[in-house]
Amino acid sequence: MQTLTNRAKPVDRRPMNFLEKMYLPAIGKGMVITFKHIFQKKPTVSYPEEKREFSPVFRGLHILNRDKEGRENCTACGLCAVACPAEAITMEAAERKPGEEHLYREEKYAARYEINMLRCIFCGFCEEACPKDAIYLSETFAPAHYKREGFIYGKQDLLIPLPGEQKNA
Numbered sequence: 445m446q447t448l449t450n451r452a453k454p455v456d457r458r459p460m461n462f463l464e465k466m467y468l469p470a471i472g473k474g475m476v477i478t479f480k481h482i483f484q485k486k487p488t489v490s491y492p493e494e495k496r497e498f499s500p501v502f503r504g505l506h507i508l509n510r511d512k513e514g515r516e517n518c519t520a521c522g523l524c525a526v527a528c529p530a531e532a533i534t535m536e537a538a539e540r541k542p543g544e545e546h547l548y549r550e551e552k553y554a555a556r557y558e559i560n561m562l563r564c565i566f567c568g569f570c571e572e573a574c575p576k577d578a579i580y581l582s583e584t585f586a587p588a589h590y591k592r593e594g595f596i597y598g599k600q601d602l603l604i605p606l607p608g609e610q611k612n613a
């Protein structure tokens with residue numbers, strides 16, 4: 445029968461000889477292939493011991509930015525949430541009170557800001573939509589969690605730490 449590609453191999457139906465019945469040639473062939481691969485460069489990366497270099501356009505975990513004085517840039521305008529095609533961002537706005545000028549740059553700030561990383565497709569639209577330079581996508585990626593709740597990132601996870609402040613793992 446005519447084959448569509450020339451990759452078809454006819455099946456050898458000759459009776460096996462003694463050596464073939466012992467599978468020795470097949471084992472030998474397999475070992476040669478195995479040894480050939482031992483000396484070849486590994487195509488895999490042994491993460492986390494070994495880290496891959498990311499592309500310059502890689503978009504990873506979100507960061508909520510502060511200004512030079514350490515105040516939160518976000519004004520809870522909601523433009524990032526509107527631009528998000530995955531509806532991954534939710535927030536609650538609050539009014540800045542007198543005496544809180546050192547905490548929030550604008551008169552309105554995000555009292556609650558959450559990103560659901562299980563929904564996020566890391567498109568970067570939120571970063572593009574933000575008029576306050578308040579959110580950007582970093583070069584780190586969201587770590588693994590055992591529970592779905594662990595992928596809901598709140599403000600405390602996203603906000604860039606102040607100098608000397610330790611971020612929760």
Ligand code: SF4
Pocket residue numbers: 524527528529530531532533559563564565566567568569570571
């Ligand atoms: S990166 Fe895209 S999908 Fe993820 S939160 Fe931003 S806009 Fe939504």
Ligand code: SF4
Pocket residue numbers: 517518519520521522523524525535554573574575576577578579
């Ligand atoms: S991150 Fe930017 S776009 Fe999103 S609510 Fe804050 S200021 Fe508005």
